[in-house]
Amino acid sequence: xIINSKHENNWIDIDPGSHSELIDKFAxxxxxxxxxxxxxxxxxxxxxxxxxxxxxIDTSDPAAIxxxxxxxxxxxxxxxxxxxxxxxxRFLDDDIGVYSYLVKYEKNFFRFGFTFYNNGSSIxxxxxxxxxxxxxxxxxxxxxxxx
Numbered sequence: 001x002i003i004n005s006k007h008e009n010n011w012i013d014i015d016p017g018s019h020s021e022l023i024d025k026f027a028x029x030x031x032x033x034x035x036x037x038x039x040x041x042x043x044x045x046x047x048x049x050x051x052x053x054x055x056x057i058d059t060s061d062p063a064a065i066x067x068x069x070x071x072x073x074x075x076x077x078x079x080x081x082x083x084x085x086x087x088x089x090r091f092l093d094d095d096i097g098v099y100s101y102l103v104k105y106e107k108n109f110f111r112f113g114f115t116f117y118n119n120g121s122s123i124x125x126x127x128x129x130x131x132x133x134x135x136x137x138x139x140x141x142x143x144x145x146x147x
Contacts, residue, residue, distance in 0.1 A: 023097035026123040040090050043075035044068070054124045060137060071130065079106025087111070094118055096126075106131065132134045 030053070037046035047068045051057045058064060075081065082104040089099045097116045102109060111134040115127035 022094045023091060023116055023118060023123055027097055027114065028097060030116075030125070031101070031114055035103075038075065039081055043072045047071045050125065050128060053127075056124075067128070074105070074108075074110065076132070078108050080112075081105055084112070102134065103130070109134065 034050050037049060048059065051059050051064055051068070059068075083101045084101050087100045087102050089097065091097050095118050097118075099114045099116075100111045101114075103112045110130050110132050112130045113128070114125065115126055115128035116123050
């Protein structure tokens with residue numbers, strides 16, 4: 001199993017136990033606070049705070065409104081929020097950090113992705129996404145391929 005491997009584009013695969021201190025110091029508490037807010041106050045408050053953390057994100061933009069609506073729908077229809085765990089994190093030097101989480105609800109599970117950007121003076125959330133394709137990817141990865 002390869003834990004720390006460098007790819008041709010300078011991406012580094014990081015085992016969840018490893019650190020990239022510069023981005024991790026900001027990102028990990030930020031992500032934990034997001035999930036704690038989901039548990040305590042619900043998805044609507046949590047996504048509002050998440051998006052408002054970056055002044056460059058227009059929370060009244062149709063894409064942001066749709067993202068909020070979809071997350072609230074997952075939260076309302078998925079049953080009780082059961083928890084989360086880090087699946088993978090990747091870094092491009094000290095500039096970009098991408099965190100992928102398994103998020104469990106009573107009725108379903110999802111992958112949540114957080115991308116952080118270090119512009120040299122601050123680290124900010126650059127992108128947030130979620131999907132339910134993780135089960136399809138897991139199925140595909142466990143199939144025996146014969147040629």
